Amino acid sequence: MARVHVCSVADLPPGEGRRVDTTPAIALFNVDGEFYAVADMCTHATASISEGYLEDDCSVECPIHTARFCLKTGAALCLPATEPLQTFAVSVEDGEVYVEVAQGEGA
Numbered sequence: 001m002a003r004v005h006v007c008s009v010a011d012l013p014p015g016e017g018r019r020v021d022t023t024p025a026i027a028l029f030n031v032d033g034e035f036y037a038v039a040d041m042c043t044h045a046t047a048s049i050s051e052g053y054l055e056d057d058c059s060v061e062c063p064i065h066t067a068r069f070c071l072k073t074g075a076a077l078c079l080p081a082t083e084p085l086q087t088f089a090v091s092v093e094d095g096e097v098y099v100e101v102a103q104g105e106g107a
Ligand code: FES
Pocket: 042, 043, 044, 045, 046, 047, 062, 063, 064, 065, 066, 067, 080, 081
């Protein structure tokens, strides 16, 4: 695994998400100060999960067909998506956010 620096904590306020142009692209979210990273490409069709809508239960709603995914596990919580999103471990150190990606992947 490789640890990739993705942004500063100050760059992503609570309740917001952003796309990180790693390979594959990652959607990074700040949920009340906790950071979660999932694959940015929806498993149903072509949509950027980082442009989705955060829900109160730590899930994100796809902006195209409104499937919801758990940000903790990546699980698809409702149709039309049935396959989970890949999840990535996130760490915060000295105000900087890092994501673990497989070797060969990364920015
Ligand atoms: S593209 Fe995400 S639910 Fe269809």
